[in-house]
Amino acid sequence: MEIHNANKTCWNCPAAILKGNVDFRGCGQSRRIVPKGDDKQLMIECARRPELGHYEPSITFEQCPEWRETEFGYLLKDMRVMILGLDGYLGWPLALKLGKLGCKVSGVDNYLRRDMVMEKGSHTVVPIARMTDRLKTASEVLGVNINFRQMELNDLKALREFIDEVKPEAIVHYAEITAAPYSMVDVEHAIKTQKNNVLGTMGLLWIMKDIVPMSSLLKLGTMGEYGSPLTGRPLFEGMFPNDAVLQWDDREWSMGGELTPRDPHSFYHVSKVQDTYNVYEACKYWWLRSYDIMQGVIFGVHTDEVAAHPDLRTRLDYDEWFGTVVNRFVTQSLLGIPLTVYGEGEQIRGMIALEDAMECMVRLIAAPPEPGQYDVVNQISGLYKIREVADTVAEVGSENHGLDIEIQRLENPRVEAERHPFEVVSSKLSKEHGFFPNVPLEKEIDRMFELLSEDEIMNRIDQKKHVIMPVTRWSGEKKESGVLEVYKPGEKKEEGYKGILDTE
Template sequence: MVKKNYKANKKFHNKDRTCWNCPAAKLKGNVDFRGCGQSRKIMSARGDEHIMIECKRRPELGRYEPTITFEQCPQWEKTKYGHLLKNMRIMILGIDGYLGWTLALKLAKLGCRISGIDNYTRRNCVKERGSHSVVPIVSMEERLKAARKVLGVDIEFREMDIRDRKKLKKFLQKEQPEAIVHYAEIPSAPYSMIDAKHAIEVQNNNVLGTLGLLWLMKDIVPNTSLIKLGTFGEYGTPLTGRPLFEGIFPSDAILKWDNREWSLGGELTPRDPISFYHVSKVQGTFNVYEAAKYWWLRSYDVMQGIIYGVHTDEVAAGPNLRTRYDVDEFFGTVVNRFVAQTIMGLPITVYGTGEQIRAFIALEDAIECMIRLIASPPEPGQYDVVNQVTGLHKLNDLAETVAKVAKKFGINTQIQRLENPRIEAEVHPLEVESTKLPDLGFRPKVSLEKEITRIFELLTQPEIKKRIEEKAHLFIPKTTWSGERKESEVLEVYEPGTKKKKGYKGILHQPQK
């Protein structure tokens, strides 16, 4: 929804995309980056204002001022997602995952040179919980073969833990990526709440993995942009209704106290994580923020909404190219689980009041957002946050939408409210700003109903339906935030369309044009 008279209150830094943004530019001279936003002043004070560069891709240019725009530079080619470096070298950490694999195929098809690592943590965690991806996925070797055969693309893969810094160092030195997309974390709130062992494993994996990566980037690829995945769960749901700005307060945000006032502009907004997993993401945020400050690394921290869906042209191009799809309590995301429950003829399970509002985005749109960020690298030292979201939905409304689409497939379903296993606000306002991705040209292409329809089309195939049936006992949550292990009780079962809409509505500030 767009509020009347709403104007984006910030201009995104990178609008003018020049060599200054380009990962191929090697900064030259006595550049002191530690000025924390005052560097220009510091540099002009010592008469050192003109930063010179050398281009790693065009050494014949010698030293020059970084003013060539992407449009002017023959190394940057126009694509429908913006300009991309020719054969841009992109490393995807967590390439075997739901998003990593999908992004890898799309970028490879666009002509980028893709490398990636994964240690199969996700496959192992899902197996440990007794589940499987209901959309069958083949081994990485088979995936790579299929990518070559069906899409004609080659991907350079290494099985490796991101925390194995020796191995990662070698791989970074070899590949010299011009952008790094960091997906390699354990992405489950309930998994992090099982017990101390799991909470520690999630934080160790996520926090230390990112921290080690930052040190390696400083030494090996300091000009490379890091696109790090955060989540909306970092922000929580402020009960005051304070808008969720894009991670950093805008300049006109004011703190008033004791008859005095201050601008909050430029400060990180408060984080209020909602599980030990989300705490790990907040720690990641601070580590990346600091690294950008200390070493002038360039980074986008992507506060990503909950992803749903199965489709991009590339993953749909062959059965061995499909990305994973989980429906269990731990790794299934909400829309994906609702559709699977419906196909099983089971009621859709909504936790608590179902009035919780969350941020969402379809798989295909999320992948496009990532490409637009790669195509618009941050400046040296720029730590920026983007809110990646196309819709705010109440869980109850999502259940209604899934039930509505199910009807088109001849399936009638009920909605079941369960005792909430989580400790979270069940009724709250939610106002979100998301203007930076639209500033980079992103417009949502996939409606909620369209993607839910695509999920039904895929999941109702007999082989997949059978795989859902085998794991249907894992739908009902047994992990609670209080630490008790018990199955959530049913609070109410009702027919879709019989509940009155009430309470708050999510407000999303997103320019449409």
């Protein structure tokens, strides 16, 4: 297969310095380049190859000696990638992976996630080292040297200085408060989530405009921005396709290219929707370039790099605020607690394994959008009902690990549709970026059982089991959910809607 980014040109490259002669209003969304001026030519200079002088941006990545071939496409040599939220579940594995691929990785974190999990009275069940030890081990074991700075993203002066010093060619923005239940605890938690997330992103956008407008921004959204519309309208990748039409009152309009409606599930998800609009506008006003990544629920513990040494592992949470569903079910199985399915359990969600998610990120970093282009990618590898996830965890746990697992349906602490159609379009990653999922759900669940059964981790799981049952309700009450039903895996009949995933 052709390498996915071989034919991208200087136009996509963060090393290109635009020398004018271009009306940017023609770029980005419309993908139409409108040269201005007498000679009608668009000229650039290359920050990495000044000897080329001014030239038309037509050199492809395949032709350019600054881009070298890797297993994930062409990658800019020594590419400077900054990860915001580097200490997190995803930030840490991505830093190691990019470092192994030869990128110059820098990043910031204020350890907020560690603090918030402590606030819940919990801890990561997979022990993680202090940042100084993580960095030392990364250097010794993997030969990866990371330029890390402890920093609050909303400290704009410090962030501006760091970005100015590093001049990143891509910025991955993971540094947000990530939990729906956390944002629903009370007014303080809701405000903290929205301030942290929305203002953090806003500050970053202004700094990028001033210092690194050519750098690509990989901004993490979530599939939860779309919600689960009861009409069954497909969840396109951020924008309506060109041939979409709105019909009303005997009239019709093209919807092609317009942002699709969002229907978030919590105040956390609302913060992501607000980010979406802010990033979209910044691309429009200042010709920044961004992938807004609607990421599904991540599961798992494994990448080759985090598995290389115990001090390189990434965190894994199982508490009712921060634990994501597969991660929670596996730990519950090990504790002998019936798996906690909320409500009917017919809710359908898009998911992806940690290792696959990391590959997607590398491929996107390697294929920057054009100036002014705001692009949305739905990053999932499969659709699953929560009930099915419980069945799968129970099956792998009993067949491969000899566990006897039950499932319990609980009163749903959330406000969400428990039965709904769900059709997701996720074709850009495969069609435009050459990504095909490698890690099936069962395989990663099996790896999780392997790792989490280690004595030290089992002890840690056991120590905090009181944080598992949900008590944070969307109504604002704090009350443990009643048990509606307990059943054995496989007892429930296939029923209701099936998820549809369009990858073509």
